[in-house]
Amino acid sequence: MSAKKLLILPGDGIGPEVMREVARVTAWLSRKRGITFDVSEDLVGGASLAEYGTPIREEVIQKAREADAVLFGSVGDPKWNSVGFDKRPELAILKLRQELGLFANLRPAKVFDALVDASTLKPEVVKGLDIMIVRESTGGIYFGDPRGIETLPNGEKRGINTEVYATHEIERVGRVAFEMARKRQNSVCSVEKHNVMESGLLWKEVITDLHAREYSDVTLTHMLADNCAMQLVRNPRQFDVIVTGNLFGDILSDLASMLTGSLGMLPSATLGAKKSDGRMPALYEPIHGSAPDIAGKGIANPIAQILSLAMLLRYSFDLETEATMIENAVSAVLATGLRTADIMSEGKARVGTDVMGEAIVREL
Amino acid sequence: MSAKKLLILPGDGIGPEVMREVARVTAWLSRKRGITFDVSEDLVGGASLAEYGTPIREEVIQKAREADAVLFGSVGDPKWNSVGFDKRPELAILKLRQELGLFANLRPAKVFDALVDASTLKPEVVKGLDIMIVRESTGGIYFGDPRGIETLPNGEKRGINTEVYATHEIERVGRVAFEMARKRQNSVCSVEKHNVMESGLLWKEVITDLHAREYSDVTLTHMLADNCAMQLVRNPRQFDVIVTGNLFGDILSDLASMLTGSLGMLPSATLGAKKSDGRMPALYEPIHGSAPDIAGKGIANPIAQILSLAMLLRYSFDLETEATMIENAVSAVLATGLRTADIMSEGKARVGTDVMGEAIVREL
Ligand SMILES: CC(C)[C@H](C(=O)O)[C@@H](O)C(=O)O
Ligand SMILES: CC(C)[C@H](C(=O)O)[C@@H](O)C(=O)O
Numbered sequence: 035m036s037a038k039k040l041l042i043l044p045g046d047g048i049g050p051e052v053m054r055e056v057a058r059v060t061a062w063l064s065r066k067r068g069i070t071f072d073v074s075e076d077l078v079g080g081a082s083l084a085e086y087g088t089p090i091r092e093e094v095i096q097k098a099r100e101a102d103a104v105l106f107g108s109v110g111d112p113k114w115n116s117v118g119f120d121k122r123p124e125l126a127i128l129k130l131r132q133e134l135g136l137f138a139n140l141r142p143a144k145v146f147d148a149l150v151d152a153s154t155l156k157p158e159v160v161k162g163l164d165i166m167i168v169r170e171s172t173g174g175i176y177f178g179d180p181r182g183i184e185t186l187p188n189g190e191k192r193g194i195n196t197e198v199y200a201t202h203e204i205e206r207v208g209r210v211a212f213e214m215a216r217k218r219q220n221s222v223c224s225v226e227k228h229n230v231m232e233s234g235l236l237w238k239e240v241i242t243d244l245h246a247r248e249y250s251d252v253t254l255t256h257m258l259a260d261n262c263a264m265q266l267v268r269n270p271r272q273f274d275v276i277v278t279g280n281l282f283g284d285i286l287s288d289l290a291s292m293l294t295g296s297l298g299m300l301p302s303a304t305l306g307a308k309k310s311d312g313r314m315p316a317l318y319e320p321i322h323g324s325a326p327d328i329a330g331k332g333i334a335n336p337i338a339q340i341l342s343l344a345m346l347l348r349y350s351f352d353l354e355t356e357a358t359m360i361e362n363a364v365s366a367v368l369a370t371g372l373r374t375a376d377i378m379s380e381g382k383a384r385v386g387t388d389v390m391g392e393a394i395v396r397e398l
Numbered sequence: 399m400s401a402k403k404l405l406i407l408p409g410d411g412i413g414p415e416v417m418r419e420v421a422r423v424t425a426w427l428s429r430k431r432g433i434t435f436d437v438s439e440d441l442v443g444g445a446s447l448a449e450y451g452t453p454i455r456e457e458v459i460q461k462a463r464e465a466d467a468v469l470f471g472s473v474g475d476p477k478w479n480s481v482g483f484d485k486r487p488e489l490a491i492l493k494l495r496q497e498l499g500l501f502a503n504l505r506p507a508k509v510f511d512a513l514v515d516a517s518t519l520k521p522e523v524v525k526g527l528d529i530m531i532v533r534e535s536t537g538g539i540y541f542g543d544p545r546g547i548e549t550l551p552n553g554e555k556r557g558i559n560t561e562v563y564a565t566h567e568i569e570r571v572g573r574v575a576f577e578m579a580r581k582r583q584n585s586v587c588s589v590e591k592h593n594v595m596e597s598g599l600l601w602k603e604v605i606t607d608l609h610a611r612e613y614s615d616v617t618l619t620h621m622l623a624d625n626c627a628m629q630l631v632r633n634p635r636q637f638d639v640i641v642t643g644n645l646f647g648d649i650l651s652d653l654a655s656m657l658t659g660s661l662g663m664l665p666s667a668t669l670g671a672k673k674s675d676g677r678m679p680a681l682y683e684p685i686h687g688s689a690p691d692i693a694g695k696g697i698a699n700p701i702a703q704i705l706s707l708a709m710l711l712r713y714s715f716d717l718e719t720e721a722t723m724i725e726n727a728v729s730a731v732l733a734t735g736l737r738t739a740d741i742m743s744e745g746k747a748r749v750g751t752d753v754m755g756e757a758i759v760r761e762l
Contacts, residue, residue, distance in 0.1 A: 124593045154523045154631055175539075175561060176594050183596050186564075193600030195561045197539060201554045227645070229488045230540050232547050236557030263653040264661075267518055267631070281591070285649060289627040297628075 038351060040071040041101035043094070046080040046123065047324025048334035049107025055336035055391030056105065056343050059360065062395050063347075067356055074101075079109025079123035079324070090126040095133050099315070103350040104130070105343060106319035112326055127319075131171050134315040136304040137203070138210040139171035139283065140345075141321065143270075143290035143300065148368040152295030152377055160270060165290050166218060167276045168211040169283025171304055173203045174233075176280045199233045199279065204240040206307065211277035212249040219274035221253040225262045225282055237279065259286070266290055288321075297322045298335030298376040299364075301342035303349050316350045318342040328375075332386045335374035337364055340394060363397040402715060404435040405465035407458070410444040410487065411688025412698035413471025419700035419755030420469065420707050423724065426759050427711075431720055438465075443473025443487035443688070454490040459497050463679070467714040468494070469707060470683035476690055491683075495535050498679040500668040501567070502574040503535035503647065504709075505685065507634075507654035507664065512732040516659030516741055524634060529654050530582065531640045532575040533647025535668055537567045538597075540644045563597045563643065568604040570671065575641035576613040583638035585617040589626045589646055601643065623650070630654055651685075661686045662699030662740040663728075665706035667713055680714045682706040692739075696750045699738035701728055704758060727761040 040060075044053040063069040076082075076094045083089055089109070098104050109123040130136065145153065145163040153160045178196035185191050208224070215222045224241040226234030238256055245254045257265065259282045265272060266286065270293050278286060291300050300322070306315035320338030328334055341364060348357035372393050373382040385393070404424075408414040427433040440446075440458045447453055453473070462468050473487040481487075494500065509517065509527040517524045542560035549555050572588070579586045588605040590598030602620055609618045621629065623646045629636060630650065634657050642650060655664050664686070670679035684702030692698055705728060712721035736757050737746040749757070 119596065119599060122593060128594065154519050154633070156518055156520055159518045178558075181596055183600050190565045191600055191604075192562055192564045193595075193597035194542075195595045195597045197559045197561070198556055200550075200556045227648075229486060230492065231557075231559045232483065232545055233557035233559045235483060236547050236555055240555075260648045260652040263627070263649045264656040267653060267656040269518075281645075282649075284591075284624045285627045285646075288624040289631060289653065292628040292631040295632075 037070055037072040038103070039101045040073045041097050041104045042073060042075040043078045043104060043106045044075070045078050045107040045109040045126070045324060046111045047108060047326045047329040049109070049324055051330070051332065051387055052320070052334050052336040052339040053105075053107050055387060056339055058391050058395045059340055059343055059398070062398050063356060066398070069353065069356065078106070078126040080111030080114050082126065083114055083117065083121065083123065089121060089123045090129050095129060098130055098134055098317070102313060103346050104317040105346060106130075106317055107339065108320065108322065108324040110324045110326070128176065130317055131304060132177060134317070135172060135306040136315055136317055137170060137172040137307070138207050138305045139169040139287075140214070140303040140305065141167040141169060141283070141287035141291070142302070143167065143287070143294055145294045146296070146299060146365060146368060148365070149294070149296050149299065149377055151379060153293060154295060155267075155293055160293055163270055163293060165270065165273045165276065166214055167278070167283060167287040167290055168207060168214060169287055170203065170207040170279050171283070173199055174280035197231070197233045197279075197281070199237055201236070201240050204237050205244055208241045208244045208277055210305070211275050212245070212252050215252045215275040220251070221255070221274040223255045223257050223262070223273055223276050225257050225259050225276055225278035225286065227259050229258060233279075241277065262286055263289060266293065291321055296377050297338070298374065299337050299341070301338050301345050303342075303345045305349060314350065316346070318346040332388065333375045334387050335376050336387050336391045340364065340391070359398060360394075363394050366397050367393045401434055401436040402467070403465045404437045405461050405468045406437060406439040407442045407468060407470045408439070409442050409471035409473040409490070409688060410475045411472060411690045411693040413473070413688055415694070415696065415751055416684070416698050416700040416703040417469075417471050419751060420703055422755050422759045423704055423707055423762070426762050427720060430762070433717065433720065442470070442490040444475030444478050446490065447478055447481065447485065447487065453485060453487045454493055459493060462494055462498055462681070466677060467710050468681040469710060470494075470681055471703065472684060472686065472688040474688045474690070492540065494681055495668060496541060498681070499536060499670040500679055500681055501534060501536040501671070502571050502669045503533040503651075504578070504667040504669065505531040505533060505647070505651035505655070506666070507531065507651070507658055509658045510660070510663060510729060510732060512729070513658070513660050513663065513741055515743060517657060518659060519631075519657055524657055527634055527657060529634065529637045529640065530578055531642070531647060531651040531654055532571060532578060533651055534567065534571040534643050535647070537563055538644035561595070561597045561645070563601055565600070565604050568601050569608055572605045572608045572641060574669070575639050576609070576616050579616045579639040584615070585619070585638040587619045587621050587626070587637055587640050589621050589623050589640055589642040589650065591623050593622060597643075605641065626650055627653060630657065655685055660741050661702070662738065663701050663705070665702050665709050667706075667709045669713060678714065680710070682710040696752065697739045698751050699740050700751050700755045701738075704728065704755070723762060724758075727758050730761050731757045
């Protein structure tokens with residue numbers, strides 16, 4: 035078997051420094067577990083803008099297509115705030131999602147026991163929280179046409195975007211959610227606004243049909259997006275898997291993440307459809323941003339990036355054992371009291387990016 | 399001066415019973431403050447569907463147009479769950495918003511000191527919370543064309559909705575937000591997704607220009623909708639006034655409400671533009687729904703409906719004194735320990751809808 039191709043895209047801000055800690059973990063994988071990757075690295079986001087004048091080159095997209103998995107850091111840099119809409123750093127991730135067909139964005143929101151107090155919510159509300167949001171990520175209003183800003187004869191401008199969802203787009207992401215639920219608590223909550231949007235009405239219909247046809251063993255509920263936002267605050271543990279469209283998913287998954295109080299801990303995966311050769315396009319990234327304010331200071335939390343690698347091992351390479359080992363090592367290190375600045379609390383030991391990375395590998 | 403015309407639309411579920419407590423307060427207004435209204439009442443929502451086969455009659459919309467203010471209860475009844483998209487009870491409120499031009503939905507999220515423990519968030523995070531969300535409510539994806547569900551030749555369906563925002567729509571709701579801020583903490587946060595939506599890009603541009611031209615004394619910040627959802631959980635007290643579009647406003651205002659832990663306490667107002675005769679179309683309603691599960695049991699919390707009347711007095715009739723009196727009476731009654739079931743906590747006295755209403759009027 036030829037070595038698995040891994041494309042690493044550290045991006046901007048703290049991206050490169052947290053990615054360095056991932057290198058320690060891949061070194062361990064090769065040294066102790068005999069798992070090696072054919073790794074290449076490239077620029078995206080502001081870093082690519084600075085070098086090549088574009089947030090992502092066609093060449094990098096091609097490399098991503100050929101890779102077995104992409105490990106992404108984060109993009110965004112205030113330097114590029116006033117660059118045009120067609121050059122913003124975010125395009126790097128949007129283009130990768132669309133060009134690779136990465137339609138299912140998996141966003142776990144999990145509360146680590148050691149960090150239950152980091153949440154702004156009461157411990158009794160979030161202890162043990164473990165939600166998986168499955169967000170559609172190549173469709174909806176992010177990509178629909180017509181779109182743009184037009185100027186009317188009277189000088190007025192109109193900004194336009196279009197939400198479009200087709201049966202097959204809803205079905206395939208629904209399938210991911212139901213499959214995921216079967217491995218978890220067997221329950222899916224489908225979220226839309228069918229009371230005001232026909233695209234939501236179709237969403238609800240398609241999910242309902244799919245459930246009846248293929249997944250009637252899974253519990254399915256439906257919820258309006260506004261109510262879901264409320265329920266995530268009121269009683270988040272009522273949820274197992276949530277499946278929703280691109281825009282609602284963007285908001286609700288960030289909301290769910292914040293319930294944990296520790297964004298620096300949360301990874302994500304974005305998956306495409308299995309190809310005929312058995313390969314599945316996949317990208318893994320921490321949910322936190324590039325945090326330009328703390329970049330280069332060596333204080334960023336590398337855990338979300340390391341846990342993104344764990345997800346990568348699990349979903350792209352079926353290396354469940356190694357994925358779990360890494361996750362357990364993270365929990366163990368937290369239990370010893372080591373904390374980066376973002377998750378620091380009284381009586382714990384504050385450490386930098388590299389000490390945290392080192393400690394996790396030592397634990398492994 | 400002819401008596402002010404008030405149209406009362408109790409709607410479904412607990413609507414009628416909480417509205418009965420409002421009648422006590424209007425009786426007090428007339429008896430003790432010499433303020434009388436020319437009140438008429440009509441059916442909307444499921445109640446109207448049952449009687450007339452439509453969630454709102456043209457006649458009722460006309461009455462609402464002629465009224466000086468509309469006091470709305472809530473609509474929605476599981477009985478009508480499977481009625482068509484063009485008959486759902488929600489159309490009552492959507493049509494009123496659109497036909498009366500009620501473009502600015504004001505959604506206060508305020509934590510009452512006596513109820514700080516009702517929140518699922520830690521008291522130190524929400525104590526004193528006082529946010530005003532100004533949500534655009536006659537535009538955006540709720541009303542844009544094209545919309546609908548189409549069937550493609552291959553049998554696939556596509557659900558379509560269109561988000562459209564024009565300069566003047568953004569400007570007028572922006573103006574409401576800036577004016578509101580001047581009477582509060584003088585700070586506005588404008589929320590959109592300019593990084594993925596051109597309608598959000600225009601939103602940001604128009605608000606920025608309006609601010610520079612007319613409101614540079616107010617502090618203006620911009621935030622992406624996903625980040626706003628996070629910040630509302632992380633540190634909600636950073637916000638004073640939030641201004642945003644219809645769909646984001648729907649979700650974020652419900653999220654903000656839930657931070658208070660007591661939906662049964664929160665009123666809302668939806669305002670239109672002042673007409674040449676000085677009249678301003680306006681509708682007031684509690685943010686809670688029709689709560690069919692507890693309807694008819696006499697246990698619903700009437701406070702949100704009563705506080706909606708207070709908002710009505712303030713915004714439609716400039717009766718600031720009476721509005722404040724009612725708000726203070728509510729706080730005072732809570733301080734004595736009376737609680738309806740929804741806000742009940744240990745050591746307090748649990749009362750029904752009517753006892754709560756009575757107590758507030760007695761306090762007045
Ligand atoms: C970077 C940005 C375009 C993106 C989005 O809005 O989808 C981000 O918020 C996310 O959730 O991955
Ligand atoms: C009743 C419904 C159509 C409405 C909406 O989605 O706008 C409600 O949720 C609201 O916020 O007033």
